[in-house]
Amino acid sequence: MAENKPTEQPPLRRISGSRIFIFILGLLFLVFLLSRNTSEKEITWAAFEKDMLQEHAVAKVEVTNGELAEIYIKPELLKNDKYKDVSKNFMGGVNPGPHYYLMIGSVESFEHKLELAQANFDEKDKISVVYAKKSNWWINALSWLLPLALLWFFYSFMFRRMGATGGKGFGLFDFAKSNPVVYEKEKSVPVTFKDVAGYDEAKTEIMEIVEFLKHPDHFTKLGAKIPKGILLVGAPGTGKTLLAKAVAGEAGVPFFSLGGSEFIEMFVGVGASRMRDLFDQAKAKAPSIIFIDEIDTIGRVRSRALSMQANEERDSTLNQLLAEMDGFDPNTGVILLAATNRPDILDPALLRPGRFDRHIHLELPNKKERLAIFKVHLAPLLLDKSVDAENLAAQTPGFSGADIASVCNEAALIAARKNKTSVDGKDFSDAIDRIVAGLEKKTRIISPNEKKVIACHEAGHAVVSWMLEHADALQKVSIIPRGKSLGSTWYLPEERQIVTRSQFIDQLCSALGGRTAEELVFHETSSGAIDDLEKVTKQAYMMVVNLGMSDKVGEISYYDSTGMYESLLTKPYSESTAQLIDEEVRKLVNEVHERTKEVLVKNREKLDQLAQLLLEKEVVDKTDLERILGKREWADKKVSSETASA
Numbered sequence: 001m002a003e004n005k006p007t008e009q010p011p012l013r014r015i016s017g018s019r020i021f022i023f024i025l026g027l028l029f030l031v032f033l034l035s036r037n038t039s040e041k042e043i044t045w046a047a048f049e050k051d052m053l054q055e056h057a058v059a060k061v062e063v064t065n066g067e068l069a070e071i072y073i074k075p076e077l078l079k080n081d082k083y084k085d086v087s088k089n090f091m092g093g094v095n096p097g098p099h100y101y102l103m104i105g106s107v108e109s110f111e112h113k114l115e116l117a118q119a120n121f122d123e124k125d126k127i128s129v130v131y132a133k134k135s136n137w138w139i140n141a142l143s144w145l146l147p148l149a150l151l152w153f154f155y156s157f158m159f160r161r162m163g164a165t166g167g168k169g170f171g172l173f174d175f176a177k178s179n180p181v182v183y184e185k186e187k188s189v190p191v192t193f194k195d196v197a198g199y200d201e202a203k204t205e206i207m208e209i210v211e212f213l214k215h216p217d218h219f220t221k222l223g224a225k226i227p228k229g230i231l232l233v234g235a236p237g238t239g240k241t242l243l244a245k246a247v248a249g250e251a252g253v254p255f256f257s258l259g260g261s262e263f264i265e266m267f268v269g270v271g272a273s274r275m276r277d278l279f280d281q282a283k284a285k286a287p288s289i290i291f292i293d294e295i296d297t298i299g300r301v302r303s304r305a306l307s308m309q310a311n312e313e314r315d316s317t318l319n320q321l322l323a324e325m326d327g328f329d330p331n332t333g334v335i336l337l338a339a340t341n342r343p344d345i346l347d348p349a350l351l352r353p354g355r356f357d358r359h360i361h362l363e364l365p366n367k368k369e370r371l372a373i374f375k376v377h378l379a380p381l382l383l384d385k386s387v388d389a390e391n392l393a394a395q396t397p398g399f400s401g402a403d404i405a406s407v408c409n410e411a412a413l414i415a416a417r418k419n420k421t422s423v424d425g426k427d428f429s430d431a432i433d434r435i436v437a438g439l440e441k442k443t444r445i446i447s448p449n450e451k452k453v454i455a456c457h458e459a460g461h462a463v464v465s466w467m468l469e470h471a472d473a474l475q476k477v478s479i480i481p482r483g484k485s486l487g488s489t490w491y492l493p494e495e496r497q498i499v500t501r502s503q504f505i506d507q508l509c510s511a512l513g514g515r516t517a518e519e520l521v522f523h524e525t526s527s528g529a530i531d532d533l534e535k536v537t538k539q540a541y542m543m544v545v546n547l548g549m550s551d552k553v554g555e556i557s558y559y560d561s562t563g564m565y566e567s568l569l570t571k572p573y574s575e576s577t578a579q580l581i582d583e584e585v586r587k588l589v590n591e592v593h594e595r596t597k598e599v600l601v602k603n604r605e606k607l608d609q610l611a612q613l614l615l616e617k618e619v620v621d622k623t624d625l626e627r628i629l630g631k632r633e634w635a636d637k638k639v640s641s642e643t644a645s646a
């Protein structure tokens with residue numbers, strides 16, 4: 001979908017500090033070069049005495065800082081060949097001197113030696129010694145510039161880090177400002193409800209907001225108050241941001257968008273000040289929409305249980321948000337939209353009437369909605385006739401809108417990589433596979449023996465899920481490594497809202513199918529089943545602890561919808577209950593394991609056949625599965641459409 005580029009406020013033109021610093025350094029270096037007499041040469045006392053002093057070539061000697069004698073040759077003698085090395089400065093002009101230098105032990109001994117050397121000179125020929133104290137100014141300059149520069153670098157680094165999420169510039173206090181992405185009215189958000197496929201109910205509900213933003217008097221003259229805050233609830237990628245943008249697009253008002261995490265900084269008080277600033281900006285442009293993504297980062301319930309964590313910053317940000325929400329008149333025309341996928345952990349104060357009292361739930365799209373979303377994202381692509389949107393929607397259960405958008409893009413990329421003139425059905429199924437199970441890694445080196453184990457493992461999953469009524473419908477099996485996994489089985493899970501105990505058990509059996517098959521065939525288990533075991537263990541604990549699916553633990557759930565116990569180190573049940581839970585989980589997993597083994601022993605021949613076919617073909621599809629395993633009795637009952645990898 002074509003999205004407009006946000007019109008971010010133009011950054012002020014500042015000359016960056018680092019440029020100034022480099023400029024000053026460059027200048028210093030240049031002055032140093034110009035001032036340095038590069039042609040000055042060191043000589044020995046003997047050479048000085050014999051070749052210069054005795055020949056009356058010296059104009060003057062300057063003793064600098066009591067340690068260096070600098071010698072000036074008489075200008076008229078500089079033309080002499082002897083002095084050609086020192087007669088010119090590095091730019092080619094006449095070198096005014098000093099021309100030579102020599103290190104002296106002490107001023108007294110130098111004076112003494114000089115006096116002796118000139119003992120027989122006429123008084124007028126005797127050279128004069130001048131004393132000078134010179135400070136090396138550029139070293140001095142560097143000695144105060146360097147610490148200054150270091151200090152400045154430190155500050156700029158700190159503030160740049162803070163400014164990265166907040167203020168844009170280099171200003172010392174910019175970081176306390178909020179820096180939302182603003183979609184302006186004129187270049188108005190080009191996203192409208194047309195771009196949001198499906199979600200008709202959510203759209204109808206949110207339409208009211210658009211109406212208010214467009215015609216506020218219509219409501220206010222009857223004394224009605226418009227909700228200030230609307231919470232969009234849904235899994236990541238379900239189009240919450242898109243819907244919020246569409247509201248702004250439909251109403252043609254400015255849209256201020258900021259992520260919840262952008263309020264949380266390492267300095268206390270920054271979050272609150274950013275929040276204040278955000279509301280100020282939005283009020284200045286009212287009617288307008290503020291959108292805060294991932295509000296749970298700031299809106300988590302304030303609880304004593306969490307007080308061990310440093311959460312004052314979050315609390316103060318949340319308090320500021322509450323104060324801002326209460327502070328403005330509902331008819332100001334500022335509407336706050338916020339998105340979260342965990343409304344359960346939000347602070348009740350946020351959800352109170354007058355604040356975020358409206359919730360709009362965006363579920364993962366069903367088949368019809370997926371079809372609509374596919375249509376939106378297929379529109380800009382150059383498609384081959386083999387692409388069937390219906391079929392794509394059927395193959396992508398559990399996909400969010402964002403996943404669908406990325407399938408379409410991925411398919412186009414695959415087609416482009418293969419230099420095709422249009423995107424065809426195969427590109428789409430490759431794209432779906434890639435999104436579900438990761439990229440194929442055909443180059444991964446797998447030994448023939450390992451391949452046998454993998455084939456047996458995948459065949460085990462396949463046979464068990466094929467034979468059990470409540471396991472998901474199997475689509476294909478592959479032993480091509482993808483992403484982290486070495487093989488995969490593809491299912492079309494049912495779209496269901498509740499899961500029964502027998503369905504859970506069958507799913508657990510098919511998850512254990514791989515490892516149990518290895519056990520049966522090779523009389524040994526391998527490390528390849530770690531993901532399966534993790535899944536089984538977690539699921540079994542969930543059934544016992546949360547879903548009350550064990551007789552001994554009974555109808556008790558320790559599920560914590562508020563997330564308040566998440567950070568507690570202790571469990572909400574006693575030691576003896578913990579023991580009971582462990583026992584029950586173990587019993588359940590053992591029961592599942594036995595059942596899986598039974599299925600595999602009964603179908604051992606089919607298991608071997610399928611493993612063999614997998615070794616030959618690497619990918620076995622439904623036709624071959626049916627040929628080997630027979631028609632699946634209950635397959636036709638569930639013509640629904642879900643895909644998952646195991």
Ligand code: ADP
Binds near residue numbers: 235239242401
């Ligand atoms: P969220 O904010 O819920 O994480 P986004 O709104 O950022 O999700 O959605 C990400 C992308 O997914 C959108 O830019 C859009 O391309 C696509 N998308 C999601 N839902 C839909 C939908 N209903 N119709 C069209 N595209 C959608």
